[in-house]
Amino acid sequence: MTKQRLEIEKSNQQKPKPESDQIPFGSVFTDHMFVMDYDSAKGWYDPRIVPYEPLTLDPAAMIFHYGQTVFEGLKAYRGEGDRILLFRPEQNFARLNRSSERLSIPPINEEEVMDHLRELISLEKDWVPETKGTSLYIRPFIIATEPNLAVAPSKTYKLMIILSPVGSYFTGGLRPVTINVEDQFTRAVKGGTGMAKTAGNYSAAYQAQAKASQEGGAEVLWLDGVEKRFIEEVGSMNIFFKINGEVITPELSGSILKGITRMSIIELLQDWGIPVTERKISIDELYQAYEEGIVEEVFGTGTAAVISPVGEFNWLGKKMVINNHQIGDLSQKLYDTITGIQRGEVTDSYEWTVEVI
Amino acid sequence: MTKQRLEIEKSNQQKPKPESDQIPFGSVFTDHMFVMDYDSAKGWYDPRIVPYEPLTLDPAAMIFHYGQTVFEGLKAYRGEGDRILLFRPEQNFARLNRSSERLSIPPINEEEVMDHLRELISLEKDWVPETKGTSLYIRPFIIATEPNLAVAPSKTYKLMIILSPVGSYFTGGLRPVTINVEDQFTRAVKGGTGMAKTAGNYSAAYQAQAKASQEGGAEVLWLDGVEKRFIEEVGSMNIFFKINGEVITPELSGSILKGITRMSIIELLQDWGIPVTERKISIDELYQAYEEGIVEEVFGTGTAAVISPVGEFNWLGKKMVINNHQIGDLSQKLYDTITGIQRGEVTDSYEWTVEVI
Incomplete structure (x- = not known):
């Protein structure tokens, strides 16, 4: 297949850009967007950059009725010398295609769409904020x-x-949060869509999130849908435990999203010679380790926060306070390393960053 | 709250109506639609009937990203004397609100929306087809x-x-179909969204459906997500078994949709003095009963088909042929009774039908 020509229609107006320290999450959008269409006869066609504008769809469009949709989330960071960097974007497009397979959506050509994304970011480069902790959030989605x-x-x-x-996820540095262990609602189950980044997985979590908030928690800790015992994710992040010197993260069971930050952390820890294991870990095992006093650090990982330290778990009325509500040394080191690589301030010996400009 | 005034903007063109015997399912729409908006300050506001037209939404609209949406499906039937009848519509609006609760969507005023639906159907009455087996499918949805x-x-x-x-679901009468017992994919699990009519549940089934088709099945038989043993639904229908004179349907476990046809069948059977039980039934129990030769009839139930007889199950290479691929007497009687009540041809002693005109 020959590469399709990207058409660019420039917007004739430029929206005001928010101040770096006052950016709300996810409600300000740039002047342009990328669009491409698919039909079963033509395949993916008509790649184009157009002004950011409303979408017109028939009320019977299947997205509204049967939820056939997938998405991704990644960020562009402004580094020194005004370089604009992406972090492992090829992993996002690979995962988009894996999600699409689960949802019976035709795959995209990952390299081509990656090239189109570069063009889009180049055009919108002034929208990549400068302040540390800020970035340009990129949301590819298929409907x-x-x-x-x-x-x-x-x-x-x-x-x-x-x-x-988007602004800094944590204003004022990393802040350990309280997590509610959810015993009633289920996020996902083996054989379902939990390992795909698809819309329905997210709104399915709102009731549990509301319950957590009422009970003073910032996020939900999800247990597996079968035995309600094994730990899966925290909110919409993967989770890591440092117990007695070893780092443990739940193995990819089919209902857990294969996070790109998760993958990067495993690689970093292996490189640093810190024992890291992907395996099942139950909430009972965690509680027992807590009672033995060997739970050293716990943190969530994801694109939005990178590292989100857990300060406390509430589990059926029982409290587990982690590391005295303080950020652990390893959590901080992982955060500094990954955010440093993302912004080009730490040597990227893994070739994780991709320079757009 | 005072009832809100319904605004009606009539379409200045009338689309051609399909012939009764050539109506494809779900791709022809009438001239008008009902729309109402919600915001957290005003509640539900601005109920209106407008020409059927495309919808304009911001690309960041949450429906596209996190799947917060619910829907319903019901039908208007043309009875004798050009009466137009609905079948238990209040149950659909009650279920819509139950689904909304699960998805953290604000409830609607069921009676008011029911009144607006009457107005819409009255305006579109010429679109209700006449031929037996045909109807006007009604799709309320919230995004x-x-x-x-x-x-x-x-x-x-x-x-x-x-x-x-919509045309007749079965052209040429009830036709028993072959069903593939799904052992890998999961439709829903306790604590998830299986009991809500929400978009994500449906596309999550496409891969299993494709697998069933490849293996010669018309639909998927879903087992529970926990033990992969207990029978839940068939395709997007509820399921009933007549075994040794007793009718059994899976109990509402939290992952099964509470079907309105299902409910009506249970009430009819109780009225007719036929033993009917809502309980767990495993695929092993079914197979054992099959080997004992006591499985008399099996059928799916739902708004689209009303009754869909099962002629055969494929389970891990084992076949169960049901009632020699013939429609059972009870299946036929239930079908005739319910479709008769729906069209006003059988006395409705249950007050299930609601006359629109």
Whole structure:
């Protein structure tokens, strides 16, 4: 297949950009977006950059009825000398295609879309904020667009990439949070869609999140859907435990998202000679280790926060205070290393960063 | 709250209506639709009937990213004397609100929306087809519209009702189908969203459906997500077994949709003095009963098909042929009774039908 020509239609107005220290998460968008269409006869076609504008869809478009959709989230960082860097973007596009397979959505050409994303970011480079901790959030997503109420895969799709400048996840540095262990609601189960980044997984979590908030928690700790015993994720992040010198993260069971930050942390720890294991870990095992006093650090990992230290768990009325509500040394080191690599301030011996400009 | 005035904007064109015997499912829509908006300050507001037209949404609208959406499906039937009848519509709106609760969507006023639906159907009455087996399919749905990538419930929503004339589900009468017992994929699990009518549940099934088709099955038989042993649903229908004179349907476990046809069948069977039980039934129990020769009839139930007889199960290479691929007497009687009540041809002693006109 020959590479398709990218059409660019420039916006004739430039929106005001927010101040670096006052950027709300996910509600300010740049002047342009990337769009590409699919139909079963033509495949993916008509890649284009157009002004950011509303989308027009038939009310019967399948996205509204049967949820056939996948998405990704990654960030562009402004480094020294105004270089703009992405962090392992090829992993995001590979995962987008894995998610699409689960949702019966046709795959994209990862390299081509990556090239189109570079063009889009180049055009929007002034939107990448400068202050440490800020970035340009990149949201590729695919939606089923065929207007048809039959319960079957759509024959047409739309891929879009929108960009949103985002502020620091933690204003005032890393802040350990309290986590509610959820015993009633289930995020995902083996054989379901938990390992795919698809819309339905996220709203399914809102009730548990509301319950956690009411009970004073910042996030939900999800247990497996089968035995309600094994730890899966925290909020929409992967989770790591440092217990007695060893780092443990739940193995990819089919219901856990394969996080790119997760993957990077495992590689870093291996490189640093710190024991790291992907295996099942139950909430009982965690509690027992807690009672033995050997739980040293716990943190969530994801694109938004990078590292989110856990200060406390609430589990059926029982409290586990982790590292006296302080950030652990390893959590801090991982955060500094990854954010440093992302911004080009720490030598990237892994070739994780991709320079856009 | 005072009832809100319904605004009606009539379409200045009338689309051609399909012939009764040539109606595709779910791809022809009527001339008008119902729309109502929600925001957290005003509640649900601005109920209106407008021409059927494309929807304009921000690309960051939450429906596209986090799947916060619910829907319903019901039908309007044309009875004798051109009466137009609905079947237990209040149950659909009650279920819509139950689904909304699970998805953290604000409830609607069921009676008011029911009144608006009557107005819509009255306006579109010529779209209700006449031939036996045909009907006007009604699709109410709610989508999250706030343009925001934060993972949290939307502050704004849109409720829409679109209408689509649909043909007979079975051309040429009830036809028993072959069903593939799914041992790998999971539709839903306790604590998840299986009991809600929400988009993500449906596309999550496409891969299993494709697998069933490849193996010669028409639909998927879903087992529970925990033990992969207990029978839950068939395709997107509830399921009933007549075994040794007793009718059994899986109990509502939290992952099974509470079907309105299911409910009606249980009430009919109780009224007819036929033993009917809602309980767990495992695939092993079914197979054992099959080997004993006491499985008399099996059928799926739902709004689309009403009754869909099962002629055969494929389970890990083992075949179970049900009632020699013939429609059972009870299946036929239930089908005739329910479709008769729906069309006003059988006395409705249950007050299930609601006359629109």
